[in-house]
Amino acid sequence: MKDVSVGICGLGTVGGGTFNVLTRNAKIIAGRAGCNIRIGRVASRTPREDIDMGGIPFSTDIFDVINDPDIDVVVELIGGYEAARELVLAAIKNGKHVVTANKALIAVHGNEIFEAAEKANVIVAYEAGVAGGIPVIKSVREGMAANRIDWIAGIINGTGNYILTEMRAGREFAEVLKEAQDLGYAEADPTFDVEGIDAAHKLTILASAGFGVPLQFERAYTEGISQITPYDIAHAELLGYRIKHLGIARRREDGIELRVHPTLVPRSHLIAQVDGVLNAVLVDGDAVGQTMYYGPGAGDEATASAVIADIVDVARTVSSGSSQRVPYLGFDPSALEDLGVLPMEDIQSAYYLRITAMDHPGVLAKVASILSEHGINIESIMQKESELKDGRIPVIILTHTVQERQVNRAIEELEALTDIDGQVVRIRAENFN
Amino acid sequence: MKDVSVGICGLGTVGGGTFNVLTRNAKIIAGRAGCNIRIGRVASRTPREDIDMGGIPFSTDIFDVINDPDIDVVVELIGGYEAARELVLAAIKNGKHVVTANKALIAVHGNEIFEAAEKANVIVAYEAGVAGGIPVIKSVREGMAANRIDWIAGIINGTGNYILTEMRAGREFAEVLKEAQDLGYAEADPTFDVEGIDAAHKLTILASAGFGVPLQFERAYTEGISQITPYDIAHAELLGYRIKHLGIARRREDGIELRVHPTLVPRSHLIAQVDGVLNAVLVDGDAVGQTMYYGPGAGDEATASAVIADIVDVARTVSSGSSQRVPYLGFDPSALEDLGVLPMEDIQSAYYLRITAMDHPGVLAKVASILSEHGINIESIMQKESELKDGRIPVIILTHTVQERQVNRAIEELEALTDIDGQVVRIRAENFN
Incomplete structure (x- = not known):
């Protein structure tokens, strides 16, 4: 031959x-x-x-x-x-x-x-x-050919995963980033990696190959990990979750969700165990269910x-x-189907919220009532008296699944309260159900 | 068309x-x-x-x-x-x-x-x-085409993995098997699944597709999980390991290792986290390193x-x-290469040994000396005074990697000692290095 x-x-x-x-x-x-x-x-x-x-x-x-x-x-x-x-x-x-x-x-x-x-x-x-x-394009285009692929979720940037893994030991983002740069895992200008642009490129391709829609990178949503703190990582762990920088693509009747952002994932799920510079992609198909592909994402x-x-x-x-x-x-x-990418306000997710409350009587009731008015149900809530400092106390809330629009409106109202100090920290959570 | x-x-x-x-x-x-x-x-x-x-x-x-x-x-x-x-x-x-x-x-x-x-x-x-x-044949035959594949290790029987997962809660093999049969995870005659024959069929195929050798099922080694006890599972966990029923194929200059047996794997490794009826296959290639494919192995x-x-x-x-x-x-x-399957005595592995020692002075020294004479180095040893019962005490040893022949000879000598009661329990361990 x-x-x-x-x-x-x-x-x-x-x-x-x-x-x-x-x-x-x-x-x-x-x-x-x-x-x-x-x-x-x-x-x-x-x-x-x-x-x-x-x-x-x-x-x-x-x-x-x-x-x-x-x-x-x-x-x-x-x-x-x-x-x-x-x-x-x-x-x-x-x-x-x-x-x-x-x-x-x-x-x-x-x-x-x-x-x-x-x-x-x-x-x-x-x-x-x-x-x-990882032969994930082959797996999606050929191995999953029988399936209506419903969603794809991946740790598809090794630099970001390395940083989040190291931050679990209580270290700050900036310190670990510097170390990653010294080790050659991160570029001198880390924007592409830590702000999710590189992951969004990959997610765009995965979504199109999985769902059969044209490539629409310009409409992908990206949110980086530079605002994640060791405090939130620790509290997510207490709730049974780990924070990962995920690319998530979901096929819906009315369009596709295409988004890269820090995400709480259940610690018991295999993808939560993917640490360091390694990559993993979860693919959910209607016939096969969940499959995962794991290995080195660079090198x-x-x-x-x-x-x-x-x-x-x-x-x-x-x-x-x-x-x-x-x-x-x-x-x-x-x-190929002419399905467009949905705006972020239309996505559905659970949410981790961290609210800095003033130590006033009735503040929890006000928070709960605002969430309730926007149709947001609470799965867990944590507040520890021992964390009271300068008259402020953090309140950590994990919500049930709700539309992002509702959460954004609730956050606006919460931030307008005189009982709340500064901005509400909001991180999306996925249970892969 | x-x-x-x-x-x-x-x-x-x-x-x-x-x-x-x-x-x-x-x-x-x-x-x-x-x-x-x-x-x-x-x-x-x-x-x-x-x-x-x-x-x-x-x-x-x-x-x-x-x-x-x-x-x-x-x-x-x-x-x-x-x-x-x-x-x-x-x-x-x-x-x-x-x-x-x-x-x-x-x-x-x-x-x-x-x-x-x-x-x-x-x-x-x-x-x-x-x-x-799981599209693992496609991944091995096509996705890994650039690689000299060095070894493949997989949890490729869901019934066995379900049983071992449930046994971690301290339950006995027979009890969990019965439950698996009631749930429809195990056949009325469970031999194919729990004795490793089904896994050996799959491993034979994986090895041939990975290494480029003819199919040689008749030479595969199989060892089932029916002898595994909750006691050994618990002690493996104390040593930082989990017991999985693995199919392992390794390519060597002189032949291929082709074997299915209970295996200790590091708890920190991703494959240790694959629980219940799910399957996962680890593939190690010289260019890509380790990749893993995970999902439902049946249904x-x-x-x-x-x-x-x-x-x-x-x-x-x-x-x-x-x-x-x-x-x-x-x-x-x-x-295709004309490489044969190696006899089990030629394989190399680490070993978990459980020895029931009589409570005599100097018994540990005798055990250590027999191991040493056969070139077997000890990684960990555990013996708890509180487990002394009827004048007998279990000694748990984890060895470094050694040839199986050496271990078999050492076990023969150990079992001949009057200071040792009954048979030595031996389970192979893999560190995936």
């Missing part, structure tokens, strides 16, 4: 990992693919002295790869939005199959890219873009594992003479 | 679930498959009054399905060995693709069946045979989810005009 020739664009962390694994495991990979997968060309702005290229053609211009007639599959590992978009569209135009690890590219420009690939009859694969080495060879799985998929499909076997978003383009 | 016509053989739990999900989710499934998947015929010894067949042809002879020229894909859900083997081989001979949920069939007759399918150029798919609704619609995922895979492949895209065992038949 004919060799498949791969051109690697970008030789950073993932590019280097891909080069090394393709080289080291060449025999195993050929055994699985049914043909040799050969690195035909590598391009990167800066060469890497630490990798032995063994005579493989090297360019500093990534466009050399897509113009090389020897290359069958272009592997885009340069990252970013615009340059990657240009590269991928040009590769498609040249009739190359594309494998990418670029979640931002797919979340933002995926609809355009898939349409171009469909016209050119080439494959675009993006497993490595979501949850690194050179872990991400390369997903990149190469896609290359093998392309090789298996191409060498059997057919084109894109699995539709880009799991559903045939003609079967 | 042409419809794909499916013939269902067997209308028990999984057959009924498959019928219902294919009918209920027909539109979603067609959207994913790119064509309609139509039930063309159903055959079962006994009709089911509770299912509305809606005019679909029904036979009591399963061979009607494989002889029906309208049928593209035969779904084998009758179970068992010989009748299923005959049916599947005849279906292949008639040019039908086959989807099966029958782990016993594949583990025992898989080599023969795959060879016949290869010759006839049809697909045989068996995702539902391993871990029910009508959960298993149907995997059956239908395979049907969609067949439909996507067939409608794109190609044949078996993914090799049966993940590797091209010509790339």
